[in-house]
Amino acid sequence: MKINTEKWLTNISIHPKDVEKEYDSISHSYDAELEAKGYLAPQHAATIIKNHVSNTDSLILEAGCGTGLLGLELNKQGFSNVTGMDISALCLKKAESKGIYAKTVKHNLLEQFPFPDKVFDCVACVGVFSRFNEAQIKEIVAQFARVTKEEGIIIFSHREDLITPLLHKTLDELEIVKVEKVTETLPYFSIDEHYKEINIRFFILRKMKYTKK
Numbered sequence: 001m002k003i004n005t006e007k008w009l010t011n012i013s014i015h016p017k018d019v020e021k022e023y024d025s026i027s028h029s030y031d032a033e034l035e036a037k038g039y040l041a042p043q044h045a046a047t048i049i050k051n052h053v054s055n056t057d058s059l060i061l062e063a064g065c066g067t068g069l070l071g072l073e074l075n076k077q078g079f080s081n082v083t084g085m086d087i088s089a090l091c092l093k094k095a096e097s098k099g100i101y102a103k104t105v106k107h108n109l110l111e112q113f114p115f116p117d118k119v120f121d122c123v124a125c126v127g128v129f130s131r132f133n134e135a136q137i138k139e140i141v142a143q144f145a146r147v148t149k150e151e152g153i154i155i156f157s158h159r160e161d162l163i164t165p166l167l168h169k170t171l172d173e174l175e176i177v178k179v180e181k182v183t184e185t186l187p188y189f190s191i192d193e194h195y196k197e198i199n200i201r202f203f204i205l206r207k208m209k210y211t212k213k
Helices: 005-010 014-028 032-035 041-052 069-076 091-096 135-145 165-173
Strands: 061-064 083-087 103-104 120-125 148-159 176-180 199-207
Touching: 014 032, 014 091, 032 091, 041 069, 041 120, 041 148, 041 199, 061 069, 061 135, 069 083, 083 176, 091 103, 103 135, 120 135, 135 148, 135 165, 135 176, 165 176
Parallel strands: 061 083, 061 120, 083 103, 120 148
Antiparallel strands: 148 199, 176 199
């Protein structure tokens, strides 16, 4: 099945089973099609991570890793201790075939993560949050924070057209993380008629040693 980016703008699947089925169906062609559409978010994310995580032995969780596009870019940057987590078994199978993940886990982001507290130096999530509302994003970021070490980094991307004041308020309500930076806008797909007006931003959060209160 070919990737229909117009559908991603107008009819985004949010039920876990629908998301799993959708990504299973496009897993075989995902990499080639996104490359043809000029998808640069993984490269941008890897650069941001490298700028904030200097030790390439750091433990990184990639939440919603798909077929491993970000994992591949992290591997190029020298990171070798990356765990990939995704809801699609077929996407994970393709990610595993790249030989870039220390471990992969099939899991739904809206369920309790199967990791202990304070395990990872960095959690990254790219091209995922357009499927979730602010309350769900808060829940997921809280899980990111739980499994991130104190002073660790959380990085996620979000479409600029979906970033609302409520999202900023929601993130501020999380007492254990601090938004350190929101990047300038970057193109989502540089070669795609449906996404030519759509940009993304990256949120860079710090896991705090103490709560805000």
